[in-house]
Amino acid sequence: MQRPRGTRDLVGEELVGIRRVTRVMSDLFRRYGYVEVETPIFEHLELFEKKSGVNVVNQLYAFKDKSGRWLALRPELTAPVVRLYIEQLKSAPKPLKLFYFGNCFRYEEPQAKRWRQFLQAGLELIGSAKPEADAEVIALAYHAIRELGLKNFELRIGHIKALREVLAHAGVKGEAQDPIMRAIDSKDEARLDDELNKASVKEMDKKMLKMLIKLRGSDAIEKAEKAVTHISKAKAAVENLREILDYLKILGVEEFNVDFGIARGLEYYTDLVFELYVGDVQI
Incomplete structure (x- = not known):
């Protein structure tokens, strides 16, 4: 058998x-209450x-x-x-x-x-709903990795609300956004194009969304703010992400990359999202 x-x-x-x-993670979590x-x-x-x-x-x-x-x-x-x-x-x-x-x-x-x-x-x-709370959660994940002694890790941080507000501006709202978010999460561009076409998203809005999900690195926040400056709720989401990152630095988290292409496949993700990789393994 x-x-x-x-x-x-x-x-x-x-x-x-x-x-x-x-054991290490439990001890860390308890120290934070x-x-x-x-x-x-x-x-x-x-x-x-x-x-x-x-x-x-x-x-x-x-x-x-x-x-x-x-x-x-x-x-x-x-x-x-x-x-x-x-x-x-x-x-x-x-x-x-x-x-x-x-x-x-x-x-x-x-x-x-x-x-x-x-x-x-x-x-x-x-x-x-304070940015300090979101920053604390990320900091706990970061410090857990550090306390476990793991090397060569990467912390990627994004904001799903910015993507959802761009879609809402394009006329795609509520649950109708979910197939598109799952397509973004899959990293399959053909699948994303197919879902955007099914939702009748205009070419101009497609271009904006695709540009946004490709933004990564140290200047991603600035570029995102410029890209969505005419969409007030999306701009507010980007500004919220900036605040979270500022608090992260106060909490001792310096090693991270902004990535607006993170779009989790679970429907309850609505705002801040982050991923941790050790080598090529997502944890």
Whole structure:
């Protein structure tokens, strides 16, 4: 009997290393005032259908229990933790700081560094829309990498709201934006063109969006501000990103790259986004 495809057994130094990572991250999160929470491995299927996005829904391990209720193994942890907040912690003092670790499950093609069962870590800072709050979350990820002693890492920071406001200006609003955002996330230009055509986006607006998602590096903020100066909400999003970056420097984060091409495939991403890479592996 062999283990299921896309899974792995953990023994010896590999398991020791994983335990060290969770210990270092837990200690760091607690120093910043975060409290650990844990949610069930399975939830009602509806939770992920509503909150996790079509890409994740297509990879769910879903099943009916003996009472005929549709359940799913959790594919990610943000939606369950938000469900926990709504059910039990909504009246707690704000801002509310939570962190978590847990195994998640997605039916995707096994490949290097990706598994159908994987350990996810994360945190939520709920109840503050201030740029300082966003900066704190990024700083925690950055300092976790530093404390773990990882080298050759890259921190990329973007702002999805700037992209969404450009699309709204082009007449594409609400859920109609999601296929376009997923196309941007895929880095597939042909797919992006196809989704923009389906949404009847004008050539001028296509050009602006494509220019924006290619902006990277030290002058990306200035170029983005000029590009969206006539779209007030998009300009406000870029200015918000500038404020976050200023607070990041105060928190000791100096090594990062601005990248307006980050567009996560999960629908609950609406504003600031960031990615961390160690070598060519996204973590």
